[in-house]
Amino acid sequence: MKSARLASRLVLAGSVAAFAGALFGSSLVAQQKEITFESAGDFLKLPDDIHLGEVAGVATTANGNLWVYYQGGGPNATIGASRVYINGGARLLEFDRTGKYLREIGTSENDRPYAFLFAQGVRVDPQNNVWIVDRASRMVVKFDQAGKVLLTLGRRLEAVGELGSSGVFGRASGPPGSGVPGDNFNQPLDVAWDAAGNIFIPDGYGNARVAKFDKNGKFIKSWGATGAGQGQFNIPASIAVDAKGMVYVADMGNNRIQVFDNDGTFKSEIKNVGAPRALCISPGAQQYLYSSNSNPTEDPFLNGEIYKMQLDGTVIGRFGKAGHQFKEFGMVNAIDCRDPNTLYVAEMMNWRVQKITLK
Amino acid sequence: MKTRCIYGVAVALAMATGITLFAQTPAGGAQTPPAGGQAPPAGAQTQAPGGVTLTPAAQRLLPKAVNAPDIKYEVVRDFLKLPPNVYMGEGIGVASNSKGHIFVNTCAQQTRNFEFDEKGNFVREIGKDSYGNVFCHGIRVDAQDNIWVIDEGASSIIKYNPQGRAVMILGRRIGFPYNGMEPPVKEANPAPPYIFNRPTDVAWDAAGNIFVADGYVNSRIAKYDKYGKFIKQAGSRGSGPGQFNLLHAIAVDAQGNVYGGSRSDQRIVVFDNDLNYKTTFDHVGAPWSLCITPGPGHQYLYTSNSNPDNQDTELHKASGQIFKMELDGTVLGKFGVPGKEQGQFSTVHGIDCRVPNEILTTEIVEWRLQKFILHPTAAQGGTK
Numbered sequence: 001m002k003s004a005r006l007a008s009r010l011v012l013a014g015s016v017a018a019f020a021g022a023l024f025g026s027s028l029v030a031q032q033k034e035i036t037f038e039s040a041g042d043f044l045k046l047p048d049d050i051h052l053g054e055v056a057g058v059a060t061t062a063n064g065n066l067w068v069y070y071q072g073g074g075p076n077a078t079i080g081a082s083r084v085y086i087n088g089g090a091r092l093l094e095f096d097r098t099g100k101y102l103r104e105i106g107t108s109e110n111d112r113p114y115a116f117l118f119a120q121g122v123r124v125d126p127q128n129n130v131w132i133v134d135r136a137s138r139m140v141v142k143f144d145q146a147g148k149v150l151l152t153l154g155r156r157l158e159a160v161g162e163l164g165s166s167g168v169f170g171r172a173s174g175p176p177g178s179g180v181p182g183d184n185f186n187q188p189l190d191v192a193w194d195a196a197g198n199i200f201i202p203d204g205y206g207n208a209r210v211a212k213f214d215k216n217g218k219f220i221k222s223w224g225a226t227g228a229g230q231g232q233f234n235i236p237a238s239i240a241v242d243a244k245g246m247v248y249v250a251d252m253g254n255n256r257i258q259v260f261d262n263d264g265t266f267k268s269e270i271k272n273v274g275a276p277r278a279l280c281i282s283p284g285a286q287q288y289l290y291s292s293n294s295n296p297t298e299d300p301f302l303n304g305e306i307y308k309m310q311l312d313g314t315v316i317g318r319f320g321k322a323g324h325q326f327k328e329f330g331m332v333n334a335i336d337c338r339d340p341n342t343l344y345v346a347e348m349m350n351w352r353v354q355k356i357t358l359k
Numbered sequence: 360m361k362t363r364c365i366y367g368v369a370v371a372l373a374m375a376t377g378i379t380l381f382a383q384t385p386a387g388g389a390q391t392p393p394a395g396g397q398a399p400p401a402g403a404q405t406q407a408p409g410g411v412t413l414t415p416a417a418q419r420l421l422p423k424a425v426n427a428p429d430i431k432y433e434v435v436r437d438f439l440k441l442p443p444n445v446y447m448g449e450g451i452g453v454a455s456n457s458k459g460h461i462f463v464n465t466c467a468q469q470t471r472n473f474e475f476d477e478k479g480n481f482v483r484e485i486g487k488d489s490y491g492n493v494f495c496h497g498i499r500v501d502a503q504d505n506i507w508v509i510d511e512g513a514s515s516i517i518k519y520n521p522q523g524r525a526v527m528i529l530g531r532r533i534g535f536p537y538n539g540m541e542p543p544v545k546e547a548n549p550a551p552p553y554i555f556n557r558p559t560d561v562a563w564d565a566a567g568n569i570f571v572a573d574g575y576v577n578s579r580i581a582k583y584d585k586y587g588k589f590i591k592q593a594g595s596r597g598s599g600p601g602q603f604n605l606l607h608a609i610a611v612d613a614q615g616n617v618y619g620g621s622r623s624d625q626r627i628v629v630f631d632n633d634l635n636y637k638t639t640f641d642h643v644g645a646p647w648s649l650c651i652t653p654g655p656g657h658q659y660l661y662t663s664n665s666n667p668d669n670q671d672t673e674l675h676k677a678s679g680q681i682f683k684m685e686l687d688g689t690v691l692g693k694f695g696v697p698g699k700e701q702g703q704f705s706t707v708h709g710i711d712c713r714v715p716n717e718i719l720t721t722e723i724v725e726w727r728l729q730k731f732i733l734h735p736t737a738a739q740g741g742t743k
Contacts, residue, residue: 050488
């Protein structure tokens with residue numbers, strides 16, 4: 001429905017551009033600009049026995065390789081003494097720049113790192129380290145390019161769902177959305193860093209805050225709680241930090257991107273880009289902000305467009321829509337924008353990664 | 360067995376060639392007085408196919424068309440060749456493609472999909488360890504040889520291209536609570552267009568429109584275009600016209616009519632292509648699985664009134680046939696008896712009927728796929 005409204009606005013803007021410009025302001029008119037783009041189609045070449053599931057994250061390394069973190073088969077539940085134990089599910093793969101499969105971190109269920117439970121995201125930091133965010137294990141883990149674990153943030157619960165417990169997870173961490181401070185997460189959703197290496201983690205579905213750690217993983221502070229006011233969140237789904245250290249948080253449930261300074265002080269908000277689910281800020285002297293208004297579970301054909309913006313929120317253009325075909329998107333959960341005109345998007349509901357070239 | 364006496368020479372020949380012949384004695388026999396309180400319908404018969412004596416309770420469960428003429432048939436013995444250390448679990452879905460390759464959906468330790476060639480030799484696994492493998496419910500192959508897997512546990516229909524890669528996913532698996540979906544336990548009415556609740560089957564019309572049977576919890580047929588865009592839906596829970604009581608199977612004919620199998624109340628409910636109700640067939644038992652021969656030319660509808668897994672039940676004695684029908688519901692014949700031996704049916708859950716007079720079945724209890732050759736008479740749709 002919204003896309004139909006936008007289309008009608010487009011006609012309106014096209015036919016009475018001067019009037020619309022005067023009435024709505026130039027940014028709205030600019031927002032309607034469609035960016036021409038291409039998709040590389042079946043870009044990733046997978047081994048016969050590896051099949052992507054819901055792809056939560058994609059990130060490129062400095063040499064153009066790709067890391068993909070996705071939800072595969074499982075997880076498997078094991079009935080233990082009065083508890084149910086859950087293992088497996090999330091998988092981390094590396095591909096080269098042509099999409100050729102290189103390797104997997106943990107090639108069998110028992111070999112996979114302890115945090116791999118329900119994939120939420122993967123990012124590569126400026127030092128080329130690979131960070132995974134796992135929603136169910138509630139952990140953020142830093143690997144080097146060899147796959148060695150360098151840092152863990154958060155702790156996986158010993159068992160998911162104690163039988164007979166009134167709580168979902170059996171261990172209290174404060175009521176959902178109370179912005180519980182500290183080291184441990186409740187369904188964290190992303191990770192980003194500033195130039196000094198400080199770590200920012202939106203946390204998340206079960207909490208409603210942004211947590212800041214120093215580069216060694218020492219907790220510094222957190223801000224936010226459930227709500228719609230400044231500095232409050234309704235699902236902080238994604239995060240990005242620009243070269244000046246400003247922190248951009250996709251406040252998905254509130255249909256806005258909130259911008260904070262490096263200490264978490266609210267500065268501004270960006271609206272009119274739908275419900276942002278995935279953010280990316282391109283590196284380099286001229287930085288751009290990308291944001292996906294991804295479709296909801298209930299409708300694979302609603303919304304789905306990705307916006308390209310200046311860091312102040314001015315929309316440069318938009319591209320794409322929801323759907324199952326190539327050049328369409330199925331709940332984009334992550335964008336990689338190392339090259340601002342060559343984007344990789346991870347799609348939850350189409351079980352794939354698309355390589356997008358902006359014209 | 361009586362049948363082996365009659366067909367003794369043929370059996371000897373068949374055994375030499377790896378084929379076993381079967382033929383059924385016509386059902387019937389002397390009537391026995393109904394027992395009080397469990398009166399069978401007037402004229403009910405006291406024996407099931409195969410000569411099993413029925414109690415009055417079982418007599419009431421016999422399909423009205425149980426006296427249809429038997430179709431001669433034979434089973435290809437030991438058709439499926441599994442490699443060492445690969446095991447079928449419960450045989451759930453079966454479908455063949457234009458090259459004669461056979462695809463099986465099975466509930467093993469993990470839900471798995473196997474491909475075999477036309478001789479029954481193992482080729483490969485489809486979608487190994489896929490996110491969509493949660494709890495098997497079927498597999499179908501469309502006119503373009505795409506492989507569609509129906510997963511009841513993932514509440515998803517996964518379309519694999521002929522190379523075996525997932526290219527479209529309908530519905531979404533619940534990752535409770537990690538993708539924000541709540542496990543729906545009750546029927547939604549109307550059901551949300553794009554979310555299923557334990558779907559059971561999928562079919563397509565000639566234009567590529569997709570029809571999903573949804574299914575165990577919801578009671579609707581949902582129609583999508585070939586791109587997966589929702590068009591409309593029909594059906595609700597019940598036994599009235601256009602309703603379902605466990606919509607378990609679906610098939611579409613060349614004119615685009617849609618046949619939904621309502622298993623618990625033993626009906627096949629027919630809709631036109633726009634999902635307007637047309638008619639109901641209530642004389643062929645519980646439609647566990649449906650298959651319409653693809654043609655070209657005259658099409659037939661097969662439905663399996665599958666026997667339950669428990670042999671010590673009245674229903675077991677009264678069921679186990681596959682009926683061959685005209686698309687208007689006229690029954691041309693039936694074949695099959697429940698049992699564990701090769702050539703018998705051990706709870707059929709899937710039928711493939713792409714090749715005329717060849718039937719592939721997957722069966723729950725005996726963890727198997729069987730291939731049958733039918734020998735229908737001219738009156739049963741056979742050809743000279």
